[in-house]
Amino acid sequence: MKKTSADVLPAVGGQGNEPLLAVDNLHVEFHTRAGVVRAVNGVSYTVAPGETLAVLGESGSGKSVTAQAIMGILDMPPAVIPKGEIRFKGTDLLKLSEHDRTHVRGQRIAMIFQDALSALNPVFTVGWQISEMFRVHRGMSKSEAMKKAVELMDRVRIPAAKQRVHDYPHQFSGGMRQRIMIAMSIALDPEVLIADEPTTALDVTVQAQIMELLAELQRESQMGLILITHDLGVVADVADKIAVMYAGRIVENAPVYDIYKAPAHPYTKGLLDSIPRVDQKGHELYAIKGLPPNLLDLPTGCAFHPRCPLRQENCVTDAPPLYEISGTRGSACHYWREVLDGERR
Amino acid sequence: MSNPTPPVGPGLPETQTMVSDTVTAPAPERQGRHAKKSGKPASLWTDAWYDLRRRPTFIISMIIIVVLLVMSIWPSLFTSIDPFNARSCDLATARQGPSAGHVFGRDNLGCDLYARTVYGARNSIVIGVLTTVLTTVIGGLLGIIAGYRSGIVDTVASRITEIFFAIPSILGALLIAATFRGQYNSILLVIIALSVLGWPMVYRIMRAAVITAKSQDFVVAAKALGAGSGRIMFRHLLPNSLASVIVVGTINLGNFIAAEAALSFLGVGVQSPDISWGLMIADARNRFLEAPLPLVIPAVFLSITVLAFIMLGDAVRDALDPKLR
């Protein structure tokens, strides 16, 4: 008989009060000709069943690399994970053999990508691609698997699923393709779903449809959802808690209501001030000055210091740890109190 | 907002190299290859030339090419023996090994191998270089026009090249060379025959590269500025399509020199008493096992020539890509 993921990992529950998924002090480097790119520098976060964690960051912040490390889909080399743990129900995934890892990938932890068109194979029908999940991992017959594929397409609300199951990816619109991707990712009832910019390429009305679908699926199955995005609006809409990343580190984490009410890191504050809003017409936008850092050559001390309006001397020399503000909040700024107070004026 | 670099890949996910914007950011600056002052205007070509002069591959290949050119123009500078003088050959010494005064030994007819190789350079290099230039200019020009214009121009040009592609090139060249044999200089005939059949390859490469470049936004931007077809083709499309054409061109150069050998062997190329490397290789084949040098020496010269041009092509291609400087 085929080894299933249950043989590799303990069944539901795990050890003690371990969270569903815990990333602990993860480091990822890329060894390139130009030098060592420190993409992730000590990231820690957890996700509980039914919880939505939003990982917010700009390009180069390391948010996608962290997700790829969780999935085990980084190209190694050039990527290297020198330090850290990724615990799924208490089992460190990084210590598993590649063979055992494949039982976790896709079955227990699944991922959806930004670009659904390039993630789907253009020469196979979508039905074939969805049913492949069942044939390969569940050993189902072709017709059985196809039936399950239609069910799944129904579940992600693709109209006329029965007919469209034989269509090819290019025959679907962008939103429908993203639904197909979601169908594939939830086919094996994963416990953690990582969504990497799932709606960035989509129009707002379609984006709303997809986010609603994800929320519904999550309610039904109590998946832990990691939503990777740069969009502060989407985060505010769906997240339970947020981890803000900058230059490969988490600079602030907090429950979603707290962070929007009063950010505790100047970068978060700058982001919130710099976005225009549909519900009000502001004056000039606040612009964070400067550019995102060069990962080949990170600034000393706090990586945000060259762009920070509150910079003091020790910011240039000492890298701030993630200070604990409360049980659920942290900020990697020496002056988080000032940032918080400034907001509460 | 979308990530301009693909998120997954072997390179650097989510990374881009940045140079500081001095107005807004004091981040350390990654110095380019030379500190450019804003005083003198730079352009792709002046920068490429500046860059080339510092590339070892360019310097080495240019030294080899210059030596070869001098050799083809003034072969007597390299040898005091005149291979066209019948008295310089002696059948009794045929296939003799290297000796004093005859560094590479003698060939099947007892002629000095070194002298013949030096005098053979002219025809081989003239054929190789001129054919490459002709095919690149014809194929490149037609390719850029067809790729840019598309529509009926493209359809007609592409169908014509397909006809040329259908002709086996040696057979076609043989036909052309045989038909006009005697009416023209045999070297010229070889060049024309090889060019007529060689340009469609360059055409295809150029056309494909232009079609890729054409869809980029900077071409639309140029049109919006009111740029004419000539400017778009030669300022925007050409520099962005040149790389693959240069690679193909330099590889073709070796093929053309070799093809000349095949034509000579078939009796329509360069004919004795003229000398070319191809002809020498063809002549030496039968006795290769007894005397390898008469074949090996011109073959080595041919390889060095081709290698030098390929190195030159690579250096030029890299110099024309600002990202690689």
Add this chain to the structure above:
Amino acid sequence: MANGGEPVLEVRDLVKHFPLNQGIVFKKQIGSIKAVDGVSFDLHRGETLGIVGESGCGKSTLAKVLMALERPTSGSVKIGGRDIGQARGGELKRMRRNIQMVMQDPYTSLNPRMTVGDIIGEPYEIHTEVAPKGDRRKKVQELLEVVGLNPDHINRYPHQFSGGQRQRIGIARGLALQPEIIVCDEPVSALDVSIQAQVINLLERLQNEFGLAYIFIAHDLSVVRHISDRVGVMYLGKFVELGKDAEIYDRPAHPYTQALLSAVPVPDPEGRERRERIILQGDPPSPANPPSGCRFRTRCWKAQEICAQEEPLLQIRPGTGHLSACHFAETHDVVHAG
């Protein structure tokens, strides 16, 4: 800012259809994609008209027709009283000096094999009468300074700059000929959040400094609200609603506008459960075969018999103060509700 006087740009009944052909040798037209299908508006000096809509609504085609990169099927685009859609040769070239564009993708919109100086200086090489040869380099350096870049970087290549800086280079190129109108096609959507604000602020500063009129095309409704004086909402090649920014955002009258606005995530979790959300079903119909009557009726919750038969015109409807194309137009604030 939207003042009276002569408009700098007058667009009337603009139509752009792309033929759908079948066959290679003997082409037969089997239909057409109605990308832009009857669009009219004015643009005044110093004003920003935002154009929003989903992908495929024809907003990018509209930009191309305004820029005379595509010839209109019918209708007119008048700049300073002359129709750029009909202009040819030298006249067209002269008219281009007055309308320039900033493109979406800062990575493909700059020729990687030209220096920044050559890119920004190209307008002067094409329109040699604008600046004498000796002055061009100085002008390019001034432009670099205007958009907030270091004039000493004139000899660098685009890849040596970040996305936001490249977009500044693109803006400098657009400014070189001192146009009155700049068409911005998704100018910030490819940029990081923290960089978007820098570029938006730059565009606003330049507008004030040079009295530019912008056509600002974007799918991001928040950005459009921020920068626009008036906003047009496009659906399947037509404006469904056109009005001042507050009219569109606070008192939208067309159901499509309302759905669009309600779908925009607000960066504030407070009250997110109560927020009104109109989730449209399905995808927009194909522009090759738009629905009869009102084009939005297939996805509209208000649709009645009349919507299939009679096309609603873009006009001021009772109870609303601005133009909308709906038989049942009714203002309803979706953004601030809840």
